[in-house]
Amino acid sequence: MKRELRVRRIKNGTVIDHIAAGHALNVLRILGIADGSTEVVSVVMNVSDQKKDIVKIEDWELAPDEVDKIALISPDAIINIIRDYEVVEKRKVVLPSQIVGVVRCMNPNCITNTDEPVKPRFVIRRGEGVELHCVYCGRVITDQIAEFLI
């Protein structure tokens, strides 16, 4: 018999499926779920041979503007909202046009990397991959976005 890792179904909350393999923990960082959070979270990494991660968050229905930030590192992720064990809503993440305070600028001389009261802000464009253009200094972050998550 084939052995399979089982993660229990959740009653209420959000399941984020089709996360790019290895990025589950980055997804939690983007959502601000870290040490000290009280949510019950399960993480499944490298699911069988599908090369994907899954994150389940109990009793928390993520709002679209929260989840869309995930598209930065995992543009194919699917969000499932669960109520009473049923999927009541299912949709793909949508790349936002701007993000504030999620990623820091890679330019060490950028004004956002100082003590000034300003949050890093990027305009997002789709080139070959996802491009983040710093609104302040103009520097572009492309393929290593996860390294600059705050």
Add this chain to the structure above:
Amino acid sequence: MLNRTAGLRDVMPHVISIRDFSRDEIDRILDRAAELEPIAHGGSSDLLAGRILATLFHEPSTRTRLSFDAAMKRLGGSVIDFGSIEGSAVSKGENLADTIAVVSGYADAIVLRHPKEGAARMASEFSRVPIINAGDGAGQHPTQTLLDLYTIRKESTLDRVKIAIVGDLKYGRTVHSLVYALSLYNAEIHLVSPDQLKVPESLTNDLSESGTRITETTDLDEVIDYVDVMYLTRIQKERFPDPNEYRTVAGSYRITEETLKRVKDDLIIMHPLPRVDEIDYGVDSSRHAVYFKQSFYGVPVRMAILSMVMGDGTAATGGW
């Protein structure tokens, strides 16, 4: 030319980056500069009488500062600054955001020079009056670009100009903005630099995509008898670990009276100044040399910008 990427309610005519301007908006500034130029030649006006300009220079740049000073005073306005940094709130650790919030209560516009990239954009978010960027680190210096364009328009032809930009194209802050602006005028751009000081690839890619005609070479001779404008920049010793290499490279782009025998009759030679030894003093008296005029044109161009941002009516309807 609103600060379109900043807050939506921000309708103040800031001058942050040349990339915020359309060709039409640039033309309007250059036209206004032409109207005001007679005043810059030793005249005076009361166009900005009673108006106050604050110049906040967080790093020294005497020429730029004097040029703004002269522009404001020719228009009848006055200038305040925080004197030396020592003793001011800045040296006591006050951040830029607070400084801007305070000073925008004293002045009708603020000229800012700051070592951090993006400082001017941030300042515009904390200011109640227009911010004019006079250089932010290795970032933008839009009034320099505007005065370069004015010089080309005045002394040569801006539309479809054939221009060689020579020297340090990697670190030279003025170069990237100028190249971008020239692309709005269908320029034919020839970039001449040693391999280690080439323009960043991202910029040339951007421009090729936009259809700008652009070439790169290490050899000035390839274009010297062909171009209408030669724009020289400083090659700094610090960029070269080996002083001999610096001398060889810098020497190969040096302009002398000998060089001028091969150029077009109406070629103009520009330089943002100060020069090191890119241009021989013997060249100064030739008809090709326009770099001192170029620095003078900074005054009418800054007069135009000041009068437009402080509401002489030409930039009044929600920006430019």
